[in-house]
Amino acid sequence: MKNEFIFAGAPYSNSAPLVDKLTEVDPRVRVFNDHPASLVRDLKAGRADVALIPVAHLFAHPELTMLKGLGVAADGPVRSVLLKCNKRMGHIKTVGRDPASATSNALAELLLKKHFKQKIEMHDFQSLENPDAAVVIGDRALCADPGPAGDIDLAEAWKKMTGLPFVFAVWAVRSDFPDIEAVTDIVHQAYAAGFQAMEEIAERFAGKLGGTTIFWLDYLDHSIHYKLDKQDLEGLNLFKKELSTSIKY
Ligand SMILES: C=C(O[C@@H]1C=C(C(=O)O)C=C[C@H]1O)C(=O)O
Numbered sequence: 001m002k003n004e005f006i007f008a009g010a011p012y013s014n015s016a017p018l019v020d021k022l023t024e025v026d027p028r029v030r031v032f033n034d035h036p037a038s039l040v041r042d043l044k045a046g047r048a049d050v051a052l053i054p055v056a057h058l059f060a061h062p063e064l065t066m067l068k069g070l071g072v073a074a075d076g077p078v079r080s081v082l083l084k085c086n087k088r089m090g091h092i093k094t095v096g097r098d099p100a101s102a103t104s105n106a107l108a109e110l111l112l113k114k115h116f117k118q119k120i121e122m123h124d125f126q127s128l129e130n131p132d133a134a135v136v137i138g139d140r141a142l143c144a145d146p147g148p149a150g151d152i153d154l155a156e157a158w159k160k161m162t163g164l165p166f167v168f169a170v171w172a173v174r175s176d177f178p179d180i181e182a183v184t185d186i187v188h189q190a191y192a193a194g195f196q197a198m199e200e201i202a203e204r205f206a207g208k209l210g211g212t213t214i215f216w217l218d219y220l221d222h223s224i225h226y227k228l229d230k231q232d233l234e235g236l237n238l239f240k241k242e243l244s245t246s247i248k249y
Contacts, residue, residue, distance in 0.1 A: 005183055007031045008039050008048035010169065012138040013205045013216065014072050014080065014224050015052060018171075020201060021193035026186050035100040036137075036169060040064070043174060050183050053172045054102035059240045067171040067184045070191055071228050073235075075165035078155035079223045080138055083108050084147035087132040092118055096134035099125045103168050107154050108135045110242055115161040139209055142219060164235035167228060191226055 005026070009019035011033040022029045034042055040057040042048040043064065050067070058066055074081075081104045085092065095112065097105040105122065112118045123131065135154075136144065158166045171187050173180055194201070202216035228236075 002049075002179055003028055005029050005179070005186065006047070006049045007183075008042050008051040009033050010036045010039070010052055010138070012080070013142075013201070013209075013220060014138075016201045016205075017194035017198060017220060017226060018052065018070065018072070018187065018191055019194075020190075020197065022186065022190040025189040025193060029186060037100055037102050040102075043172065049177060049179075050171055050173050050187070052169050054104075054169050055167055055236060055239065056102040056106045056243065058170060058172055059243060063175055064172045065175045065177075065180065067173065067180070067187055069184075069228055070187055070226055071167045071170040071232070071236075073165055073167040073225050073228060073232050074155040074223060075225065075231070076156055076159050077153045077223060078166070078168075079153065079219060080142040081107070081154045081168065082136050082141045082144075083112075083133050083152040083154060084136050084141075084144070085133045085149040085152065086130070086147055088149045089116055089118070089152075092132040093120060094128055094131045094133075095120050095122050096125045096128050096131035097122055098135040098137050101135060101137045104137045104154060105135050106243055107158060107166070107239070110239075110246055111152075111154060111157045111161065114242070114246055115157060139205070143209055143211065158235075158239075162235065162238055164238060165225075165232045166239065167232050167236045170228075170236075195226075 009015040039051040039053045043051045155166045202213045205216045206213045
């Protein structure tokens, strides 16, 4: 058994209930944050043993294994994964990806092509000066004003299309990691403690980013959920299937 477990989370408030208490539940744990899109590289390079990776990267890397039971999910509007529209639906041709995201960029492309039946091109954020719409995730999306032609909440659109919740990110390890049981135990204990501390976490983000404690509590405790049930797994599997058949990502 290793004497140190390195965990990597995302720098968003929705990571906090999963990540905040990790070091308290086990003295072997060290934690750092990185953009979700970079976490798969951290895992593969051995900079992290356990990371909260975008599910799109989990699907693309069969050498990774998901830890069971927890993730960052939404059943209906998530409020922090948005397509911010400069033009109205029907006029959207170019879409900027959020450079920090993997899952939401793929979800936006899937929904625009399949659900909204638009002919669109996805572009890296920097390569496009004024996209017709842009994917924005995390606290930046949650706290921003709506785009000139409004916002589309991507978890809400997914729910309308499929009737299912959507899972954005899950804890994962390299499949040959020897202590899967030990770290699974740690993430569940940390979430149990994080859940108890939800109000304290909400207060901290209200102090840091503005808004009331109730606003953050509502987001972390209602818009997002962390315990994955059968429906969540159904949503996850359907997304995997849709990505493999409908779009390249
Ligand atoms: C719901 C969210 O989910 C995030 C979205 C991710 C993605 O698009 O790849 C990755 C990690 C999640 O934290 C959010 O941060 O707003």
